[in-house]
Amino acid sequence: SQTIHQWPATLVQPVGSPLSLECTVEGTSNPNLYWYRQAAGRGLQLLFYSVGIGQISSEVPQNLSASRPQDRQFILSSKKLLLSDSGFYLCAWSVGGAGYEQYFGPGTRLTVT
Amino acid sequence: AQSVTQLDSQVPVFEEAPVELRCNYSSSVSVYLFWYVQYPNQGLQLLLKYLSGSTLVESINGFEAEFNKSQTSFHLRKPSVHISDTAEYFCAVSRGRNFNKFYFGSGTKLNVKP
Numbered sequence: 001s002q003t004i005h006q007w008p009a010t011l012v013q014p015v016g017s018p019l020s021l022e023c024t025v026e027g028t029s030n031p032n033l034y035w036y037r038q039a040a041g042r043g044l045q046l047l048f049y050s051v052g053i054g055q056i057s058s059e060v061p062q063n064l065s066a067s068r069p070q071d072r073q074f075i076l077s078s079k080k081l082l083l084s085d086s087g088f089y090l091c092a093w094s095v096g097g098a099g100y101e102q103y104f105g106p107g108t109r110l111t112v113t
Numbered sequence: 114a115q116s117v118t119q120l121d122s123q124v125p126v127f128e129e130a131p132v133e134l135r136c137n138y139s140s141s142v143s144v145y146l147f148w149y150v151q152y153p154n155q156g157l158q159l160l161l162k163y164l165s166g167s168t169l170v171e172s173i174n175g176f177e178a179e180f181n182k183s184q185t186s187f188h189l190r191k192p193s194v195h196i197s198d199t200a201e202y203f204c205a206v207s208r209g210r211n212f213n214k215f216y217f218g219s220g221t222k223l224n225v226k227p
Contacts, residue, residue, distance in 0.1 A: 032213070043219035044157075044203065090156055098208045099145040099164045102215055104156035 002027035006091050006105040014113055019064075019078040021108050023091030026072065031093040033074040034102065035066055038088040050074060086112045117204050119218035127226050128196055134189040134221045136204030145207040146187040147215070148178055152200045160202070163187065174198075199225045 003026045013019060025031050035047040046059045048066035056066050063082050067075045074091055088109050092102040120135045138144060145164050149157040161172040168180040178189045187204060204218040 034215075044217040046215070046217075049214065088154075092157075094213050096213065098213045099162075100207075100213050101147065101159045101162060102157075102213065104149075104158070106156050107154070109154065 002093075002103065004091060004093055004103060004105040006089075006108050008108060009106065010109045010111075012111045012113060013081050015083055016080050019076070019081050019085070019110070021076040021089055021091075021110075023074040023076075023105055024072055025074075025093045028072070028093070028095060030071060031095055033068060034092040034094075035074065035076050036090040036092065038090060038107075039086075044090070047076070081112045083112050086110055117206055117216050117218040119202075119204055119221050121221050122219065123222045123224065125224045125226060126194055129193045131192050132190065132194050132198075132223065134202050134204075134223065136187045136189065136218060138185050138187065138204075138206045138216075140185070140206060140208075145213075146178075146180060147205045147207060148172075148176070148187070148189050149203045149205060149217075150200050151203065151220075157203060160189075194223070194225045196225050196227060198223060 005024050033050045036044045037047055038044050048058055050056050050068045053068055064078050088107050090107045091105040094100050094102045116139045118137045126132045147162045148160040150160045151157045161170045163170050163180045171177045176191045178187055180187055201220045201222045203220050205215045207213045207215050
């Protein structure tokens with residue numbers, strides 16, 4: 001069966017510090033991978049998606065970047081965090097085109113102080 | 114562009130009462146529709162989805178949703194809610210060829226009171 005892992009589960013970082021969140025998927029090959037941010041009361045915002053190794057598409061201009069160094073690994077990074085980067089970050093994976101569901105990880109709660 | 118509107122940000126309801134969570138979408142092409150549920154501090158879980166065929170789809174825990182093309186709606190209903198249904202519910206539409214890009218609504222928090 002497929003599983004998706006995210007770490008860390010929670011993170012408190014000062015403004016201006018770097019960030020690295022990791023997501024890994026097990027039990028499937030060549031998945032589509034997604035990073036979402038969920039801010040309080042604002043639903044889910046798609047940040048990045050990837051259809052293959054090294055292929056990253058950004059949805060919104062921001063202080064964050066993403067990388068996919070391996071088929072089932074997706075990393076979200078920042079060089080200098082802003083207060084507005086606080087939120088709940090969710091990684092998801094899927095296979096196939098429209099109509100196939102996305103499977104979500106447990107999330108990372110990031111608080112920037 | 115796709116958009117999904119969930120008209121109610123919060124819905125309080127008493128246990129064993131019926132509930133409807135509303136979802137409207139905008140699209141000029143065929144879409145696939147989903148409802149996800151999120152319990153506190155957890156990821157999202159698929160509740161049900163509409164791809165084609167019967168416009169009424171059901172989940173294993175008593176929720177159902179009806180696809181209404183003329184009204185571009187996909188409202189979620191349950192005839193009798195339980196305390197354990199307290200969660201946030203997200204409606205989403207999906208499109209894409211080689212990948213499925215989801216457009217999520219802003220979510221509805223369902224608060225079931227005893």
